[in-house]
Amino acid sequence: MRFNYRIVFIITTLVFILSTTLTLINYLTSMEATREQLKNSALPLTIDNIYTEIQKNIIEPNLIASMMAHDTFLIDWFSHEEAEVDKVIRYLETIQNKYQMFTAFLVSDKSKNYYSAAGILNKVELKKPNSLWYFEFQQRAEVSEINIDNNSHMGNELIMFINHKILDSDYHMIGATGIGLKTSYINDMLKAFRQRYQFSVFFVDDTGKVVIAEENVKVLQHLSDVPELAIQLPDIIGKGSQVFSYQQAGEAYLLNRKYIDELDLYLIVEAKVNNFTKKAKETLYFNIAVSAAATVLISLVIVLYVRKIHLKLNKLASNDVLTGLPNRRSFHEHLAQLLLLKERNNSNLSVLFIDIDNFKHVNDTKGHDVGDKVLKALAKVLNSHVRKSDFVARWGGEEFVIVLIDSDINQAQVIAEQLRSSVANNSHLAQISQQHITISLGLTSVAHDDTIDSILKRADDALYQAKSLGKNRIISY
Numbered sequence: 001m002r003f004n005y006r007i008v009f010i011i012t013t014l015v016f017i018l019s020t021t022l023t024l025i026n027y028l029t030s031m032e033a034t035r036e037q038l039k040n041s042a043l044p045l046t047i048d049n050i051y052t053e054i055q056k057n058i059i060e061p062n063l064i065a066s067m068m069a070h071d072t073f074l075i076d077w078f079s080h081e082e083a084e085v086d087k088v089i090r091y092l093e094t095i096q097n098k099y100q101m102f103t104a105f106l107v108s109d110k111s112k113n114y115y116s117a118a119g120i121l122n123k124v125e126l127k128k129p130n131s132l133w134y135f136e137f138q139q140r141a142e143v144s145e146i147n148i149d150n151n152s153h154m155g156n157e158l159i160m161f162i163n164h165k166i167l168d169s170d171y172h173m174i175g176a177t178g179i180g181l182k183t184s185y186i187n188d189m190l191k192a193f194r195q196r197y198q199f200s201v202f203f204v205d206d207t208g209k210v211v212i213a214e215e216n217v218k219v220l221q222h223l224s225d226v227p228e229l230a231i232q233l234p235d236i237i238g239k240g241s242q243v244f245s246y247q248q249a250g251e252a253y254l255l256n257r258k259y260i261d262e263l264d265l266y267l268i269v270e271a272k273v274n275n276f277t278k279k280a281k282e283t284l285y286f287n288i289a290v291s292a293a294a295t296v297l298i299s300l301v302i303v304l305y306v307r308k309i310h311l312k313l314n315k316l317a318s319n320d321v322l323t324g325l326p327n328r329r330s331f332h333e334h335l336a337q338l339l340l341l342k343e344r345n346n347s348n349l350s351v352l353f354i355d356i357d358n359f360k361h362v363n364d365t366k367g368h369d370v371g372d373k374v375l376k377a378l379a380k381v382l383n384s385h386v387r388k389s390d391f392v393a394r395w396g397g398e399e400f401v402i403v404l405i406d407s408d409i410n411q412a413q414v415i416a417e418q419l420r421s422s423v424a425n426n427s428h429l430a431q432i433s434q435q436h437i438t439i440s441l442g443l444t445s446v447a448h449d450d451t452i453d454s455i456l457k458r459a460d461d462a463l464y465q466a467k468s469l470g471k472n473r474i475i476s477y
């Protein structure tokens with residue numbers, strides 16, 4: 001009986017498929033949970049937190065700029081022909097230092113002077129590129145704006161200006177004032193958000209153009225650069241807080257927006273879903289690896305265990321339980337092999353049939369247990385008196401059979417006689433059975449045209465004659 005590896009392969013595959021399916025279901029569930037958590041909880045909560053911080057960090061400067069624009073001191077100073085420049089410079093210096101702004105400025109529409117804490121810096125003029133902001137601001141309907149500009153007076157550094165119009169009692173623009181914040185300040189704030197929440201944070205205007213974003217971090221230039229966002233743009237540019245999803249370069253993103261009235265900008269908080277599902281993915285790979293290792297281990301245990309049982313069953317099927325000798329079935333198989341070999345090598349082969357004499361008497365007088373012991377002891381005696389290459393088997397009952405390899409009839413006679421006398425003189429057998437144990441032997445040498453049946457028939461006939469002639473003897477045919 002051959003060991004069937006296919007069944008082990010099927011079991012292993014099923015175990016692996018089952019464990020991998022469970023792992024995948026687990027993974028998909030946790031991915032969905034992470035997405036839902038991001039969408040319904042993390043993003044909305046974060047945008048509110050960020051909004052609160054922005055209020056502190058940007059809206060506060062905006063309020064200061066607004067306060068300056070409404071300050072009667074500045075309006076009065078304009079109406080007094082901008083006399084005593086020192087006063088306004090001190091004013092700007094105080095604002096700049098008190099609120100720790102990068103700069104505080106004032107532009108007079110009448111004189112076109114640009115004042116800062118450092119004094120009159122220059123005049124705004126239409127033909128000067130760095131003055132354009134003023135004239136553009138003048139044209140705009142809004143009373144305030146946020147402008148990111150590089151300022152030639154400030155080492156060409158990028159500055160975020162919060163500009164407010166100064167209006168007279170008739171709502172005519174008589175100048176502009178405000179403060180400037182280093183973009184590094186905004187940058188640090190956006191960077192802190194990104195690092196703390198793992199979200200990209202930026203601001204867009206009402207056209208979807210990105211107006212404030214962290215430096216050196218790739219964010220969109222315009223929301224409509226992404227086709228999916230372009231379609232959703234009319235909804236994104238809306239009030240309140242809402243989550244949108246889109247795909248870009250094969251990555252899934254979730255985007256939350258909140259309109260910030262004070263800045264007239266939309267705060268955008270964007271999450272790359274993969275950043276949040278990385279852990280689940282790593283867990284998936286780890287679980288699959290563990291499943292594979294466990295499956296291999298289980299298969300190994302199954303193979304080893306089933307093989308052990310298989311060998312045991314094989315042994316049981318081909319060996320006699322009492323003596324441990326090969327049984328009649330094995331003998332048949334073995335003899336068939338030996339006959340083929342004999343044909344090929346033209347070697348000699350002899351077969352001995354052995355029967356214990358008067359064994360019934362042993363059983364009847366000493367009991368079956370003693371009979372069994374005699375059978376076991378006899379098996380050992382037979383095995384120890386033939387060569388390792390010879391084949392000793394239990395035929396059944398108190399009968400044994402031996403195939404003698406490379407033995408012609410004469411050599412077989414010698415071995416048979418040795419067996420007979422060893423048994424007859426065996427003190428151990430006599431001691432177990434409390435009587436004299438002898439055996440009768442039927443011997444035959446295998447001829448060229450012999451079959452298993454013809455060999456067995458001859459050996460059996462010889463044995464029968466040995467019994468008939470008085471037992472404890474060898475007859476050869």
Ligand SMILES: Nc1nc2c(ncn2[C@@H]2O[C@H](COP(=O)(O)OP(=O)(O)OP(=O)(O)O)[C@@H](O)[C@H]2O)c(=O)[nH]1
Pocket residue numbers: 322355356357358359360361363367368369370371372375396397398467471
């Ligand atoms: N204890 C034991 N006895 C067995 C076993 N197999 C067969 N026998 C006994 O062997 C005996 C064989 O008896 P018989 O066939 O009359 O042979 P015998 O008494 O040896 O007589 P002869 O063969 O003519 O010498 C019977 O009593 C069977 O019960 C076995 O496995 N164990």
